Amino acid sequence: xxxxxxxxxxxxxxxxxxxxxxxxxxxxxxxxxxxxxxxxxxxxxxxxxxxxxxxxxxxxxxxxxxxxxxxxxxxxxxxxxxxxxxxxxxxxxxxxxxxxxxxxxxxxxxxxxxxxxxxxxxxxxxxxxxxxxxxxxxxxxxxxxxxxxxxxxxxxxxxxxxxxxxxxxxxxxxxxxxxxxxxxxxxxxxxxxxxxxxxxxxxxxxxxxxxxxxxxxxxxxxxxxxxxxxxxxxxxxxxxxxxxxxxxxxxxxxxxxxxxxxxxxxxxxxxxxxxxx
Amino acid sequence: xxxxxxxxxxxxxxxxxxxxxxxxxxxxxxxxxxxxxxxxxxxxxxxxxxxxxxxxxxxxxxxxxxxxxxxxxxxxxxxxxxxxxxxxxxxxxxxxxxxxxxxxxxxxxxxxxxxxxxxxxxxxxxxxxxxxxxxxxxxxxxxxxxxxxxxxxxxxxxxxxxxxxxxxxxxxxxxxxxxxxxxxxxxxxxxxxxxxxxxxxxxxxxxxxxxxxxxxxx
Amino acid sequence: xxxxxxxxxxxxxxxxxxxxxxxxxxxxxxxxxxxxxxxxxxxxxxxxxxxxxxxxxxxxxxxxxxxxxxxxxxxxxxxxxxxxxxxxxxxxxxxxxxxxxxxxxxxxxxxxxxxxxxxxxxxxxxxxxxxxxxxxxxxxxxxxxxxxxxxxxxxxxxxxxxxxxxxxxxxxxxxxxxxxxxxxxxxxxxxxxxxxxxxxxxxxxxxxx
Numbered sequence: 001x002x003x004x005x006x007x008x009x010x011x012x013x014x015x016x017x018x019x020x021x022x023x024x025x026x027x028x029x030x031x032x033x034x035x036x037x038x039x040x041x042x043x044x045x046x047x048x049x050x051x052x053x054x055x056x057x058x059x060x061x062x063x064x065x066x067x068x069x070x071x072x073x074x075x076x077x078x079x080x081x082x083x084x085x086x087x088x089x090x091x092x093x094x095x096x097x098x099x100x101x102x103x104x105x106x107x108x109x110x111x112x113x114x115x116x117x118x119x120x121x122x123x124x125x126x127x128x129x130x131x132x133x134x135x136x137x138x139x140x141x142x143x144x145x146x147x148x149x150x151x152x153x154x155x156x157x158x159x160x161x162x163x164x165x166x167x168x169x170x171x172x173x174x175x176x177x178x179x180x181x182x183x184x185x186x187x188x189x190x191x192x193x194x195x196x197x198x199x200x201x202x203x204x205x206x207x208x209x210x211x212x213x214x215x216x217x218x219x220x221x222x223x224x225x226x227x228x229x230x231x232x233x234x235x236x237x238x239x240x241x242x243x244x245x246x247x248x249x250x251x252x253x254x255x256x257x258x259x260x261x262x263x264x265x266x267x268x269x270x271x272x273x274x275x276x277x
Numbered sequence: 278x279x280x281x282x283x284x285x286x287x288x289x290x291x292x293x294x295x296x297x298x299x300x301x302x303x304x305x306x307x308x309x310x311x312x313x314x315x316x317x318x319x320x321x322x323x324x325x326x327x328x329x330x331x332x333x334x335x336x337x338x339x340x341x342x343x344x345x346x347x348x349x350x351x352x353x354x355x356x357x358x359x360x361x362x363x364x365x366x367x368x369x370x371x372x373x374x375x376x377x378x379x380x381x382x383x384x385x386x387x388x389x390x391x392x393x394x395x396x397x398x399x400x401x402x403x404x405x406x407x408x409x410x411x412x413x414x415x416x417x418x419x420x421x422x423x424x425x426x427x428x429x430x431x432x433x434x435x436x437x438x439x440x441x442x443x444x445x446x447x448x449x450x451x452x453x454x455x456x457x458x459x460x461x462x463x464x465x466x467x468x469x470x471x472x473x474x475x476x477x478x479x480x481x482x483x484x485x486x487x488x489x490x491x492x493x494x495x
Numbered sequence: 496x497x498x499x500x501x502x503x504x505x506x507x508x509x510x511x512x513x514x515x516x517x518x519x520x521x522x523x524x525x526x527x528x529x530x531x532x533x534x535x536x537x538x539x540x541x542x543x544x545x546x547x548x549x550x551x552x553x554x555x556x557x558x559x560x561x562x563x564x565x566x567x568x569x570x571x572x573x574x575x576x577x578x579x580x581x582x583x584x585x586x587x588x589x590x591x592x593x594x595x596x597x598x599x600x601x602x603x604x605x606x607x608x609x610x611x612x613x614x615x616x617x618x619x620x621x622x623x624x625x626x627x628x629x630x631x632x633x634x635x636x637x638x639x640x641x642x643x644x645x646x647x648x649x650x651x652x653x654x655x656x657x658x659x660x661x662x663x664x665x666x667x668x669x670x671x672x673x674x675x676x677x678x679x680x681x682x683x684x685x686x687x688x689x690x691x692x693x694x695x696x697x698x699x700x701x702x703x704x
Contacts, residue, residue: 001325001387011331011389017572027574028508029565032542046612049566051642052546056571069340070328076343077325086317086354093320093347096327100340103333114638117333120571127328164645165684 003078004131007124010070015118016063021125021215025261034262043156043229045164054160055113057229059120061153062106064146069099071130071142084135088194091186095143098179105172112168129212136194140205143187145212148237148250150180152222155233181240188241213250217257224251227258298419299485305423306360308414310368311479312407312433313353315376317369319403320346322384331389335396335447342444345436352429359425372480379471393451394464400444401461402468403478408437410483417485496521498534498558508541509565511577516568519579523586526629529594534558537586541565544574550589551607554596561589584626584633591622600667613675616646617660621671624661636661652681 012018043053072095075084084092110116129141154177161169195202217223222230234247288294300308323343330336357365371377383398415430452461477483499520504513520537523529535558543549543564551562567585570578595601595618605614620643627634640657647653656674660666 001322001329001384005325005328005387009329009389011329011336013331013333019574023574027544029542029544032508033544036542038547045645049546049548049564050645052548055641056546066333066336069336073324073327073340073343075324076347077321086350089317089321090347090351093324093344096324096340097344100337103337103340107333111637112641114635114641118572121573163685165649165682166644167649 001077004133005070005074007128007131010067010124010127012122017118017121019121019123021123024123030261042226042231043160045160050164051113053229054157055110055115056120057153057157058106058110058113059115061150061157062103062110062117063122064126064150065099065102065106067124067127067130068142068146068150069096069103071127071138072096072099074130075135075138079135085194088135088139088190091190095183095186098183102176102179105176109169109172125215132208134201134205136191136201136205137208139187139190139194140209141212143183144191145209145216147180147183147187148213148240148242149216149222149230151177151184151236151240152230152233154180155236156230177236181236184237184240184242210249210253214253214257214260217254223254223258228254294420296419296421298423299417300414300419300423302360305414305418305426306357306362306368308410308479309353309356309360309426310362310365310370311372311376312410313350313357313365313369314371315380315403315407315478316346316350316353318380318384319399320344320350322380323399325384326395329387329389330392330395332392332451335392335451338443338447342440345440349429349433349436352433356426356429372478372483373475375471375475376478376480379468379475382468382471393448393457393461396444396448396451397461397464398468400441400448401465402472404437404441404444406472406478406483408434408441410478411437413484414479497524497529497531499524500534500536502536502538503541506539506541509569509575509577511539511541511565511568515577515579516582519583520586520590523583523590526631527587527590527594529590530597533593533597535561535590537561537563539563539565539568545569545571550585552589552593552596553606554593559590559593561593563589580632584631587626587629587631588619588622591625592618595622595668600669602668604668604671611675612646613679614672616643617656617671617675617678619643620657620660621663621666624663627661647675647678648682648684650681653678 043057044050047053072092075092076089076096079089081089107117110119126142126146129146130138132138132141154173158170158173158177161167161171161173191202191205195205222228222232224232232247232251237247238244320343323339323346327336327339327343330339354365354369357368362368371380383403386394386398411430411434415427415434418426420427448461452458499517501513501517501520506513516537516539520535524535529535533554538561540562543566545566547564548566549562549564550567553560563585568577568582570576570581596604604610607615610618620639623634623636623639627636636657640654643657644653647656656678660671660674663670
């Protein structure tokens, strides 16, 4: 088995269909969508297509958990103990089990919500963040950026379950949220420990985290305004080791990602990225 | 009510533990170091394989078992300093070069269509060997002086037995043609041969049999 | 076969084909027994992507107007891709509800724009149950159950009403409304302060645009 396993070879059964992030960014409908006033984008039962949106998000969580499991597993394998201390690898193995449970939970929740495995598309950009050749970068990209996003998403789903009165959803999201806080904390702790005497490496890792955060803000998916479906879960992020400045920075990154996406959509529309006449 | 001042035997009548054991401190430590080494290689391999396995149920099980073996490695890591090995890395070693060759062969399969080969290596060759070595250690060591190792062995054995069973059931669900039977058998024979050369996860004597008594293989 | 008009024609943002959609509408009309003398105008909003689905039907003197989100026809696994099976089932649903509206027993039903989420979800369950019995693909009770529970509550009373609505052969609007009153009485959740987003809002431009 090779060290560093490429994202395009992630093994899946025939139910899974993969898309690229570019497909989403260059969707010819984006520019027209941005001209619509759809009101609050927050996931709420009273919003249109709430069940479909919740199912779609749930499926996104499901495939994200699979990739998080794969990423943590690869960190156990890809590095020897000179690069990744024994205790770090133990943490990653623990994360494997946690992510494995999250996949199990997500499958059950998907069934509960009337969805099925492979109903929606999968993109591999979560796993891509887990392919960095420096374990500190992986921990920043995956544990701090992506598991941080998971905190925000699970919190949003938990609130959705609470408002909808869905006891199963709320229960499951609450448990997964607890695990995610642990994973982010692991990332924060290892970043501090491994870069204590190497500020340059720390900066590189934090820069990588910012890049991942921006990609995962997905043109306004996460933020603190009404237009963002998922809001920053500041309370849980604080528990996981984020300070206020970092969280403010994240809001800025998200705004920037949204502005970039709008600019890209406008450019795509001008370029005639459409069908028919 | 019993008089609290009445002298009682230090060992209750039902406590049949014996002082003598086959291992001194150094031998127990050597074996524990071997266990830690092989458990580490195993959890790394299972973690690495998760991304290469298309079957969702197998993927999830390996994620769980990966942690079990990491935890065993951690148990052994913590036990080593208690066995007078203040530098646990010094004894975190393979039993011999043959066990290294076995692990290299074990973790070789990568392609998504090789799930049977991957699982056979772990659940039909390595897991039974771990169960055997741990059971032997448990039965052979002093139940009084080496009790902390025995406690960890029992925890590890509980996982090993459960995981072995689960892995075997996954295999039985995947082996559904004569060709798959042949593949599984071939893979088992290849790896078993390497394991026999190594003499077990703790080398010759993993099961208490000495070099001289061993049957030459391959 | 009723006269069918599909707009836009051609589509400019998604690779949908108006004549294919018209053909599927005719197929759906035949399947549900939709009257031939009622003209059907179908407007597909090609701007909305999956999962922003939505359907509104309105019956007037000119015939039937259906407004449908383009997301209703889109393969969830492949953005922008038209999925004929899904489109057919969506059109059957729309035409079943439209056919209901043509019956005098539904004369008291509010317009789609004015239906509450609870009323709409209840009507959707009955529609889906009938579509399922017609052998329409992609109709599954477990799938609709979640949508229904979001609006009727996660409790035994709501689930019992779901089964009744799903299995019903014939219903009147007052019966659907009564079913809603039944689940409403058992629903202890806090009522949402916001009203559901309506078609006109989905299409509304941003104030700054």
